[in-house]
Amino acid sequence: MASRIAQIRLVSSHPEVYEPCDDSFALVDALLADRTNLLQHQPALCLELGCGSGYVITSLALIVGQEAQYIATDINPHAVKVTHETLEAHGVHAELINTNIASGLEKRLKGLVDVIVVNPPYVPTPEDEVGREGIASAWAGGENGRTVIDKMLPVADTLLSKKGWLYMVTLTENNPSQICLQMREKGYASRILVQRLTEEENLQIIKFWRDSDSQVVEKETKQCQFLQRTWSLCSLSSIYSRF
Ligand SMILES: C[S@@+](CC[C@H](N)C(=O)[O-])C[C@H]1O[C@@H](n2cnc3c(N)ncnc32)[C@H](O)[C@@H]1O
Incomplete structure (x- = not known):
């Protein structure tokens, strides 16, 4: 069954608010591509960080349904x-x-959010332009x-439930592999x-989910780092002990 998403003609606007653009469309396309999984996932609570015109959160609500909050x-x-x-019009x-991000909501939402969507401000700019009004x-x-x-990711980690998923827009310049x-x-x-190549940008929509194998990898990486450090210390002490 085709899913309904927000209709551009019903999306409200304001001169100081970001209009839905290629990045917003790519994020909603990713949600549509993952629709079957999203419906099986049965999220109880969904959150958007940086909702702008409301195009994405409205589309998510139309895709997943009003059983979720x-x-x-x-x-x-x-x-x-x-x-x-925009929500009302739909x-x-x-x-x-x-x-600011989810300031003031951490206590209330900690570990409870099943789906987070975010199309963050990702354009490389001088640092003093970040957080300006409008x-x-x-x-x-x-x-x-x-x-x-980098401020949003730890917040998402805190708020996501054990089965939580995060969908995020990145630009190649953001170093998505890192x-x-x-x-x-x-x-x-x-x-x-x-993945979307526009005239100006190379965008990726990445889905993150908690994965026990990743934790095993993390433990192994930490163990390796520990062993490497121990080995370096041993090597150093054996070098020093020669003098
Ligand atoms: C690229 S726009 C995306 C808007 C909308 N989600 C979309 O996809 O069309 C980024 C949005 O994040 C908001 N934003 C930027 N910094 C933020 C912050 N620290 N906390 C919350 N929202 C923020 C901006 O005001 C803007 O609406």
Whole structure:
């Protein structure tokens, strides 16, 4: 059965709010591509970090259904208002919070979120452009476009439930393979669901999920690091003991 997603003509707008673009469409395409898994997953609580116009959270609510509960945050107060209008125009509901990432929600949501979606500000920019008011906050990502991403990932790790999934947009300049390795050390497996080459950008939509094998790999890596360190110390002490 074809899934309904948000309709562009019903998506509200504001001059200071990011309009759905190639990255937003790629993220929703990834959700559609993973629809069967999402429905089997039966998420109880879904969260979007940085909801902008509301195109993604509305599409997610239409794909998964209103049995789940939805929360969306944005640092830009205009985005929260626009998202409210977009949701309403599609007859779906989400709790909307104007906050920095998920500040103030950690206690309430810790370990409870089954699906997180995020299309972060990923464009490499000078560091002082990050976190500026209004539309600039939509793209300004600081060095390698990683400043906000690197703050969002630990928050996602805290909020995700044991069966939690994270869908995130990255740009090649963000070094997505390093992001995957970092997440692997925290026990997540990952897969690129959608790759999109536009005129200006090479985008990936990556899905992360907790994976016991990744934790085994992490333990083994740590053991190796420990052994390497021990070996180095032993080697050093044997060198020093010669003098
Ligand atoms: C690239 S736009 C994506 C908007 C929308 N999710 C979409 O895909 O069309 C990034 C969004 O993240 C928001 N944002 C940037 N920094 C944030 C932060 N620290 N906390 C919450 N939202 C943030 C911006 O205001 C903007 O709406």
